[in-house]
Amino acid sequence: MDHYQFEAFSVPCDLHIDAPTASAANDAAKAVFENAKRLEQRYSFFTSDSELSSLNNRSTDRHTLSDELAGLIRLALFYAQITHGTFDIATAGTLKELSRAASLDAYALRKEALLPFADSTHLNLDGNILTFSNPVTKIDLGGLVKEYAVDNSILLLQSLGIESAMVNFGGDIAVIGTYYDVPWRVGIQDPNVPDNNLIETELNYGAVCTSGHSKRFSLIESERISHIIAPIKKDDTFAQISIHAPTAVDAGIWSTALLIDPALIPPEHIEIVSTVRL
Known part of the structure; x- marks a missing residue:
């Protein structure tokens, strides 16, 4: 079993590959690395020459997308519908700038101004043609790509x-x-004691994804603002949740959606592995 490490999407990445030869493992790892970096560059919210950036810094509201980006946005719109808007790439993109607010008052005022434009009802995808209903709405694929x-x-x-x-x-x-x-064994980190695992779970197939507020946040007047921004703050929420599903997309999106709104009822194939309450 060969082990590889690199960074992509601003996070550490690990590969464990069982291949017949070291050369085959190296080739496979290289292919994964190059594809990850391709996706990172093409769909980064922050990279000025990414395909996504051209949408968010647009001079026109009608765009012809690549097949892959059209597929990603179509997938995102599907999940926005089945999570009742809890997972929404337009919410994430439009409210992204709030983390740069100089004060909590500025944060609240800017959020109030942006909220009417911060949902996927302002996007219309017809084949590969994406149309925005206004110049304000932005999209962020960070919770999907x-x-x-x-x-x-x-x-x-x-x-x-x-x-x-x-x-x-x-x-x-x-x-x-x-x-x-x-079976593969996956440890779920304790957000309150990072050196410890809450549990270890066996993984025979599919994916496990964890969403939480402890790793990525902004500080505004000493208040921690999570990188996962909900349009409306709910009283009963998780600090962290881990989901097992057939795919990482399914597991990742449902972990984010349930982190924001535990009252959502996920499909039967979504398994809650671990939760930590706020």
């Missing part, structure tokens, strides 16, 4: 003949096969 990259990595490894592997992009984990003939 990393998970898509994990699933893409698994498919890429399988296409190269790899039968056993683990892909871990910053805690979004997917596996195929076994680890030396036993």
